[in-house]
Amino acid sequence: MASVPSLASNVQQRLADALSAALPEAGPADPLLRRSDRADFQANGILALAKKLKGNPRELAAKVVESIPANDVLKEIEVSGPGFLNITLTDQAIVETLAARAADERLGVPYAENAGTTVIDYAQPNVAKEMHVGHLRSAVIGAAMVEILEFTGEKVIRRHHIGDWGTQFGMLIQYLIEHPHELDHQRDGEVSGEEAMSSLNRLYKASRALFDSDEEFKARSRDRVVALQSGEPETLALWQRFVDESKIYFYSVFDKLDMEIHDPDVVGESGYNEMLDDTCRLLEESGVAVRSEGALCVFFDDVKGPDGNPTPLIVKKSNGGYGYAATDLSAIRDRVQILGADTLVYVVDARQALHFKMVFETARRAGWLNDEVKAVQLAFGTVLGADGKPFKTREGETVRLVDLLDEAVQHATGVVREKDARKELTEAEIAERGEQVGIGAIKYADLSTSAVRDYRFDLDQMVSLNGDTSVYLQYAYARIQSIKRKAGDVRPAAHPELPLAPAERALGLHLDRFAETVAEVAEAYEPHKLAAYLYQLASHLTKFYDQCQVLSADNPAEVVENRLFLIDLTARTLHQGMALLGIRTPERL
Numbered sequence: 001m002a003s004v005p006s007l008a009s010n011v012q013q014r015l016a017d018a019l020s021a022a023l024p025e026a027g028p029a030d031p032l033l034r035r036s037d038r039a040d041f042q043a044n045g046i047l048a049l050a051k052k053l054k055g056n057p058r059e060l061a062a063k064v065v066e067s068i069p070a071n072d073v074l075k076e077i078e079v080s081g082p083g084f085l086n087i088t089l090t091d092q093a094i095v096e097t098l099a100a101r102a103a104d105e106r107l108g109v110p111y112a113e114n115a116g117t118t119v120i121d122y123a124q125p126n127v128a129k130e131m132h133v134g135h136l137r138s139a140v141i142g143a144a145m146v147e148i149l150e151f152t153g154e155k156v157i158r159r160h161h162i163g164d165w166g167t168q169f170g171m172l173i174q175y176l177i178e179h180p181h182e183l184d185h186q187r188d189g190e191v192s193g194e195e196a197m198s199s200l201n202r203l204y205k206a207s208r209a210l211f212d213s214d215e216e217f218k219a220r221s222r223d224r225v226v227a228l229q230s231g232e233p234e235t236l237a238l239w240q241r242f243v244d245e246s247k248i249y250f251y252s253v254f255d256k257l258d259m260e261i262h263d264p265d266v267v268g269e270s271g272y273n274e275m276l277d278d279t280c281r282l283l284e285e286s287g288v289a290v291r292s293e294g295a296l297c298v299f300f301d302d303v304k305g306p307d308g309n310p311t312p313l314i315v316k317k318s319n320g321g322y323g324y325a326a327t328d329l330s331a332i333r334d335r336v337q338i339l340g341a342d343t344l345v346y347v348v349d350a351r352q353a354l355h356f357k358m359v360f361e362t363a364r365r366a367g368w369l370n371d372e373v374k375a376v377q378l379a380f381g382t383v384l385g386a387d388g389k390p391f392k393t394r395e396g397e398t399v400r401l402v403d404l405l406d407e408a409v410q411h412a413t414g415v416v417r418e419k420d421a422r423k424e425l426t427e428a429e430i431a432e433r434g435e436q437v438g439i440g441a442i443k444y445a446d447l448s449t450s451a452v453r454d455y456r457f458d459l460d461q462m463v464s465l466n467g468d469t470s471v472y473l474q475y476a477y478a479r480i481q482s483i484k485r486k487a488g489d490v491r492p493a494a495h496p497e498l499p500l501a502p503a504e505r506a507l508g509l510h511l512d513r514f515a516e517t518v519a520e521v522a523e524a525y526e527p528h529k530l531a532a533y534l535y536q537l538a539s540h541l542t543k544f545y546d547q548c549q550v551l552s553a554d555n556p557a558e559v560v561e562n563r564l565f566l567i568d569l570t571a572r573t574l575h576q577g578m579a580l581l582g583i584r585t586p587e588r589l
């Protein structure tokens with residue numbers, strides 16, 4: 001379908017044309033259009049131009065205004081201050097543009113001109129370990145970026161780089177060999193995620209305790225690592241059991257999060273085993289990596305330890321083992337050379353920033369990354385408790401992600417029940433809404449602050465009906481649906497001939513900014529700007545309700561239709577925007 005140019009770009013074009021018509025000697029000039037509180041837009045570009053032409057800016061401004069041909073988009077252009085233009089649009093232009101958006105199922109949002117292929121690395125928990133809030137952030141932010149990028153036409157390949165390899169598996173597998181029934185389940189049939197995790201947890205703790213106390217077990221575990229690395233079939237099969245069991249758990253959590261994770265996209269650390277040797281060879285042959293104290297290392301001028309000595313990236317340890325860096329470097333080769341990516345995005349904790357800085361720089365020196373192929377870490381901050389300290393249970397343990405999600409859903413269910421004062425919802429509906437509101441609240445709280453900042457996990461605040469929360473947005477959506485149901489046979493219809501009330505104009509102008517917001521958010525990997533946009537949209541809607549009745553008997557039929565049209569487009573924009581953030585918008589709340 002057709003993309004719809006925004007009012008801003010329409011005005012920008014008209015002013016640019018007027019500038020070159022009035023001042024041909026200046027060459028093509030940018031009118032520097034900004035949103036403004038005094039009018040719909042302000043153009044500041046004439047000041048710089050006047051300076052360049054050594055003219056009087058107010059006179060030049062007047063000349064530019066004169067050279068704008070008669071049209072029905074610009075209602076008023078006022079020269080103000082030292083030579084700004086204050087621009088007010090016609091109501092007709094606003095409604096016509098919105099009507100064009102409404103006619104398009106993509107709301108007039110264009111596909112990006114420079115769309116390419118992005119591999120996005122997100123939602124990467126570790127095998128045999130409980131998921132924590134850090135994994136939540138990666139999953140939520142990553143999933144939103146996948147949706148946003150795909151919406152702009154980008155080809156997106158998902159990669160869940162799970163921690164499924166490393167020396168700890170020697171210990172786990174050895175323990176399982178010596179206690180063969182530890183991963184068996186009590187009953188037959190399908191194992192729940194919860195059960196899978198709890199037996200893994202038990203086994204992890206028991207094997208760790210033995211490993212720390214029994215030197216002989218430690219030695220057997222080390223031998224087991226060697227067997228695993230050499231691909232000994234029995235050892236590999238047991239390793240696979242840990243992976244499969246963990247996946248049951250991961251998928252149950254992602255399911256709770258209302259998030260689709262596809263098995264073929266789960267390519268963990270082990271998925272790059274075959275490439276590790278080659279990666280090291282290429283780095284060594286090209287001189288990017290050098291031997292140092294037996295290890296294969298990459299050095300950086302600006303990365304030094306506390307003692308002032310350079311801290312290298314260790315690609316291969318002196319004992320011949322490969323670590324996190326070798327895997328990530330191999331993954332880059334795979335993603336660029338096999339998957340054909342031109343952008344790699346890593347949604348990973350900010351505390352791993354140094355690792356990625358060194359990995360990316362190494363890949364650049366090796367030529368795997370370059371001007372055409374870039375890598376970025378979409379780094380996120382730490383989740384803090386309501387007290388502002390890193391999020392822990394009262395006992396000082398890491399909070400289990402599932403407990404947190406369950407608590408949010410429970411809390412939200414209470415809110416939904418309370419709000420349903422007239423008892424219109426069935427129990428099943430309350431439960432379903434509770435999930436949509438609770439999970440939405442968690443996602444929104446995460447997505448509405450800039451990713452790199454730490455944020456406080458405060459459930460009461462997250463499911464509050466007032467303020468910058470997903471529930472507020474979900475209610476805004478549901479309220480529109482309720483009005484539409486009450487309107488019965490009266491259909492939304494745009495009437496560009498009608499004058500708009502100030503609250504209608506403000507809502508309309510904001511609706512028109514959706515496309516440019518999506519483009520910005522996709523470009524800069526900043527989903528919080530989409531959340532902010534949607535919150536402002538809901539706020540404009542609230543003001544609109546205060547000032548404009550939709551279904552009043554006093555309204556002429558066209559006014560009712562036009563207002564229904566405005567709120568309907570608002571609902572569709574909210575729905576689309578929330579879907580991009582991975583949040584449901586129930587029809588009734």
Ligand code: ARG
Nearest residue numbers: 121124125126161162163348
């Ligand atoms: N599994 C890691 C963790 O839990 C995150 C992996 C990030 N992705 C990567 N390609 N290194 O911290």
